[in-house]
Amino acid sequence: MSHPDIFQKELETAFGALLQASKLSQLIISSQDKGTITKDDFSPVTIADFAIQALLISTFKDAFPEDTFVGEEDAADLRANEALMSRVWDLLNTIAQDEDTQRGACKLPQTKDQMCDLIDQAGTSHPGGAGSGRVWVFDPIDGTKTYLRGELYAINIGLIVDGKQTLGVVGCPNLSLHHKGPLRNSDIDPEGKGCIVYAIKGHGAFARSLQSGSQDVKQLPKQPATRDLSFVTCTGLVDSALDGVHEVVAERLGVAFPGSDLVPWVLRWAAMALGIGNTTVWVYKRRDRFAKSWDHSGAMLLYEETGGKITDVHGKDIDLSAGRKLSANFGFVAAPVAAHDKVLQAVHDVLKEQGRDAFLQ
Template sequence: MDVQPPDIFVQEVETAIGALIQASKLGQRIVSSQDKGTITKDDLSPVTIADFAVQALLIASFKQVFPNDSFVGEEDASDLRANDALMTRVWDLLNTIAQDEFTQQGACTLPQSKEHMCDLIDQAGSSSPGGPGSGRVWVFDPIDGTKTYVRGQLYAINIGLIVDGKQAFGAVACPNLSLRHTGNLKNESADPNGNGCILFAIKGHGAFYRHLESHHIELKSTILPIPSTFAGNHSGFITCTGLVDSALDGVHDVVAQRLGLQFPGSDVVPWVVRWAALALSIGSVTVWVYKRRDRYAKAWDHAGAMLLFEEAGGKITDVHGKDIDLSAGRKLSNNFGFVAAPIALHAKVLGIVQDVLKEQGRDEFLQ
């Protein structure tokens, strides 16, 4: 059944949907290409020309509509400024949609020059979310799951609005995740036809979804609340066992076993896709305990995307049971790991996680 979004954050919703549709076109142009313009950053993580292009598009679009807001993004433009050929490739990618009918209708705003493009990227590349009194801050992850993206697998584009340190709005595009997907989700579950989706949530007003291929702002339906049990098609553990090595060994599989859930269940690298999968009831639980106590999540992997699950009936804390503090900075240094489950089951899941850590002599992870 078609529904209209609530009469709140109307400009934010329209801007996000238009920008995500056009950003997804950029992502999809590169995801199927052999040469994605991939370079390696100082932290050894990959970045592609699509990461830069999408971040520039998002900031240009939101800055045009909300000029007094602040912006946080994963990338900065230092690599582009040092490599003219790379800068040109990003600029050329952006220009592939300059004459697109939807762009011409105002769905998004593009940078005016290469220098403007770099300046926009830099506006978000070193800033941080703030706490009380910090106002409206947009947090962008232009390509979440770059490691899977370069393989032509699942990825997402994330937008989060934080107001005075709290999530207020989130919007996510999963350009190659079909709403028709059933069963466990894998990195390689990308829809070969590019039938993606957009999800968004407004704090206190629910979560919604639509098919990406529709160019209408109206939504197809609401996301149904997540059941309070692990019964039926809504049960499932969502984790990541490959491509990244940041998880503490020997914990996640034991937690899943005690919950009576298949492990690994849905096995997905990108965090934003994991939050979307939980909101869509592809799974019901995710647990993440880092292998080092000094390892922290990054704001752009979670801000906004987490709200999808929370507004669909989920609860999210860290391993200690603390609410996730998005005001801590670019890294969520006031939290350690994640425990997410339907509200009625969260306490049970959290208790099992903590019991397993204690039984395994991992008390330092609970301090």
């Protein structure tokens, strides 16, 4: 089947860009030196993060010059380190003569300065609310920690229009479209094909192979109202999650924990859209910690379009107009619509019983 005949240019642009971005990421995945630096929040970033963000912005700016672009990275580290900048530039140019690049799958920057300017443009822009128009949000590699280990990661492209998710396209370069059962970071596609999961607001969610010319599009089914709950979470981010809460919530709900255990947030939303789990809860370790727009914008739409409901820990809708950080919300509670109230109540009950009422304020 095929998706509805809307957003055709946007989707074709995203599919081509994701194919080439995946090639870039895979080119250095086996390299001993991935050009890794550590950001102020102690999260790693590689030359692939910079190269893919430059590719995405260059491609989408060429296709949609009037739109706004938001990305995770800025180019300050590249401008301060000529050797690092050259490595990013060289990586981009490895696909310059690629057959898919030549046929227009992506648009590459023409100079190093342009590359840095494009990265900076998205690295300093902010999503907006009503009247802000079309804003593309990019996460060049979500799950850099797992990517560095040769495990699962994702590339996120989200289109927000006037502060609302409209389109979400997620590239999963090493996730099998046919994976069954709980998913772990190490469960890479044995066939090496990867997949794309995407959604159009009001028209459903779809999945297809990552490969060029793929025609195997399938519409993803809605979450069954009577299906048992199945968790998707992450047990390895001890610096992010409030300890001793998530497993207790799962126990209260009678759900196996951890279920699917994944570091990348984008991949968690994609996995739930694919039916690999249907519930996630996330209470941050600190009340002043907030999610980042590029980890969720567009990707959440995948799950919502398969019948999921997403709020924060307080039961509020996620406000994507808040800025680069989702500072109007705290944490996440996501479950099938029919079960969401029950899951949210379990979170509140556990926090109150543990004397952690401050996280509900």
